[in-house]
Amino acid sequence: MSGNYTQGYSKATTSAHSSRTAQSDAGFILHRIKPTDKILDVGCGPGSITAGFAPLVSQGSVLGIDLSQEVIDSARDALSDGVGNVKFEVADLLEGLPFPDGSFDVVFSSQLFPHLSSTEMKLTALKEMKRVLKPGGFLATQEGAEDEDFKGFPGGIMPGLMRKVGFEASKITVGAGTTVHSGAEARKWYVDGNLGRLSKGDAFRESWEKAGISEAEIHETGEALRSWGADEDAWYAALQAEIVAEL
Structure with a gap:
């Protein structure tokens, strides 16, 4: 396992x-x-x-x-x-x-x-x-x-x-x-945590690299996260x- x-x-x-x-x-x-x-x-x-x-x-x-x-x-x-x-x-x-x-x-x-x-x-x-x-x-x-x-x-x-x-x-x-992230503090926590997972050397990023996801695509994902986090009206639910x- x-x-x-x-x-x-x-x-x-x-x-x-x-x-x-x-x-x-x-x-x-x-x-x-x-x-x-x-x-x-x-x-x-x-x-x-x-x-x-x-x-x-x-x-x-x-x-x-x-x-x-x-x-x-x-x-x-x-x-x-x-x-x-x-x-x-x-x-x-x-x-x-x-x-x-x-x-x-x-x-x-x-x-x-x-x-x-x-x-x-x-x-x-x-x-x-x-x-x-x-x-x-x-x-x-x-x-x-x-x-x-x-x-x-x-x-x-x-x-x-x-x-x-x-x-x-x-x-x-x-x-x-439903899991919900809304408001500036929650958005920052969500974005920072996921950017950490996408940083070089993190096991999560390595799993993406092994799956064939390119450096450019990982960078694009990070930029999209930052853009979402900067939007005052943004919220997330799962x-x-x-x-x-x-x-």
Whole structure:
């Protein structure tokens, strides 16, 4: 799985991921979480969503897992003192999680599946997430929905994939949310972060170069970002598919 994470773990990328919170990216499941629940956050990154679950499970626990030891170390460092029910571990979903069957009441992931390039990999991941889920628990995913500008985002196909690994169609709930960036401060943050990813040496830029995107095209993208950020009326929105599958 580690070879498929094309964005890398640069400061620009992890900074973007750190802006995600339980309220912004997992708000659709917060009302479902019980104080005694054990939650697994798969592909937790810097742990900002993971830590946000902690107050909701005062008698339970939250575990965030990711491929990168560096990112897990950063998540541990960022964790506030006194938050004793949150832990972070390195684990590889595709190689098999080091947990017994039925270990968690809630299994969650946000923006994980675009990094699993094939349908087979996505199904393998979902099977493993389902395996560690307790009967009566639920799996929740937040994924971008494909549109004219963003091709290949898997939000729309997630319900079908969940059915293929054994979830009943009647127990799969499909919802939608929106990620919005508007206002001068939000535009600057969005532009600066993406320009960082396009800088030489960043893993994200290198993935573009490997895909055959030219230096001129990368430069043009950067200029378009700057132009958009300078427009006082500019704003950005992305549709998110919010899927809950009960076991």
